[in-house]
Amino acid sequence: MERKLILAILAVSIFTACNNSSDNKEKKEDTTMKGMEHDSMQHMPTTSANIPALPVIPDGAKVFFRNLKNGASVSSPFKVEMGTEVMKVDTAGPVVAGSGHHHLIIDGADSLMAGEMVSKDSTHLHFGKGQTETELTLAPGKHKLTMQFADGLHRSYGGKLSATITVNVKQ
Ligand SMILES: [Cu+2]
Structure with a gap:
């Protein structure tokens, strides 16, 4: 069961990686979101090195x-x-x-x-x-x-x- 899930996630990751080279901006946004979803389904710390932290909100915003x-x-x-x-x-x-x-x-x-x-x-x-x-x-x-x-x-x-x-x- 688990192995199947990991394979599925891997397959999606590869698919996402391929799609990222697309010039289509809409698609790019979509795959970014999908990528993030899968990343968070795994473990955030393993990918957080590549992802900038959420910026702090300035005063009065x-x-x-x-x-x-x-x-x-x-x-x-x-x-x-x-x-x-x-x-x-x-x-x-x-x-x-x-x-x-x-x-x-x-x-x-x-x-x-x-x-x-x-x-x-x-x-x-x-x-x-x-x-x-x-x-x-x-x-x-x-x-x-x-x-x-x-x-x-x-x-x-x-x-x-x-x-x-x-x-x-x-x-
Ligand atoms: Cu948005």
């Missing part, structure tokens, strides 16, 4: 919804502007102190623990090109929106760099 107040009523689709103070918005990839990129979590957690990888799916949106606004299409009703800032490797900066609001999407 925060993220906020620029154009939406908690409890706002909106008509779908609606615009979401993501603001930062102190932190610089950068593209995904390099891990640079004092910078990172935005994520939006829809109807999920209030924040992700510092260092936790932001997953990538329909309710965890990445703005790895350094975008600071987007348009959301949501079904009518109440929805919870969480902004989560993360470093170049999509590792959450934690609750200090998150913001959560509820919006009411009109019929």
Whole structure:
């Protein structure tokens, strides 16, 4: 059983390594995330030598919804502007102190623990090109929106760099 699992992980690692040479930026981001997931499934210390530590959050840094107040009523689709103070918005990839990129979590957690990888799916949106606004299409009703800032490797900066609001999407 265990041997099979190790083989499977090895196979995935090789596959990931091959894919990393791809020029496609989207793919690169994906494989980075997969690579990290598998790394953390094994033992973090064995790979941490190659991975820079999560940068320390500078004093006064925060993220906020620029154009939406908690409890706002909106008509779908609606615009979401993501603001930062102190932190610089950068593209995904390099891990640079004092910078990172935005994520939006829809109807999920209030924040992700510092260092936790932001997953990538329909309710965890990445703005790895350094975008600071987007348009959301949501079904009518109440929805919870969480902004989560993360470093170049999509590792959450934690609750200090998150913001959560509820919006009411009109019929
Ligand atoms: Cu990301």
